[in-house]
Amino acid sequence: MSLLRRWIEVVVEPRRILGLRHLPRYFLEWRRLRAEGVRARFTDLWPQLGDRTLATPFDPHYFFQGAWLARRIAEAMPRQHVDIGSDLRTVGAVSAFVPTTFLDYRPAAISMSNLDARFGDLHRLPYDDRSLESVSCLHVIEHVGLGRYGDPIDAQGSERACRELARVVRPGGRLYVSAPIGRPRVEFNAHRVFEPNAVVAMFAPLSLRSFAWVGDDGTMRENASPADAASASYACGLFEFSAPASAG
Numbered sequence: 001m002s003l004l005r006r007w008i009e010v011v012v013e014p015r016r017i018l019g020l021r022h023l024p025r026y027f028l029e030w031r032r033l034r035a036e037g038v039r040a041r042f043t044d045l046w047p048q049l050g051d052r053t054l055a056t057p058f059d060p061h062y063f064f065q066g067a068w069l070a071r072r073i074a075e076a077m078p079r080q081h082v083d084i085g086s087d088l089r090t091v092g093a094v095s096a097f098v099p100t101t102f103l104d105y106r107p108a109a110i111s112m113s114n115l116d117a118r119f120g121d122l123h124r125l126p127y128d129d130r131s132l133e134s135v136s137c138l139h140v141i142e143h144v145g146l147g148r149y150g151d152p153i154d155a156q157g158s159e160r161a162c163r164e165l166a167r168v169v170r171p172g173g174r175l176y177v178s179a180p181i182g183r184p185r186v187e188f189n190a191h192r193v194f195e196p197n198a199v200v201a202m203f204a205p206l207s208l209r210s211f212a213w214v215g216d217d218g219t220m221r222e223n224a225s226p227a228d229a230a231s232a233s234y235a236c237g238l239f240e241f242s243a244p245a246s247a248g
Helices: 003-012 014-018 020-035 060-076 088-094 157-168 196-202
Strands: 081-084 100-104 115-119 132-138 169-182 185-187 191-193 207-214 234-242
Touching (some): 060 234, 088 100, 132 157, 157 196
Parallel strands (some): 081 100, 081 132
Antiparallel strands (some): 185 191
């Protein structure tokens, strides 16, 4: 990365703006390091000014949903797992113990053992009806149809995506989904926010096997009910669905 781009990041990136007060100390510490004999040239500087925190920061939605999915899949231990559009760091971790196919509208250029990454359209998944044992789709359905990722505008994009996900889960199989929940709204073109029970309804005829959620305060609640999150503003719902074993 060029020196100019590094310094533009310091000025423009919000987290680093908050750290600009550390700039005098940054240069003082740089001079101190050089005085101790370390060759640290000005043209190689890359200021990281927003990391002096008392606790390690993290995104509660993405941390907890990744941990939740990994635990669920480790418990079920399917022979094969298919993920559609979830965070790649989570998918990479899951592929360490379960062979995983990763589909995304913007395919990831990844070559890695146990992980097959390819193009996939959530409205037209390349699988037969009731054919998959284990499927996940985390923080994805809320984006479908808003055009953010190059997909066409579709007012019913989320509903269609949910029907397609439900279609491919085989009898006895599992589907793991996360989405923003709280006051229903469209925050164009970032995402939709769903009423918790509306998410359950969109995945009929699958049944809800378990529910957990990350509240507005960043705390995860396990063994919960969708009704528990009804008063949330912008929470993350973690839904585990199953297809009836008797589905014919």
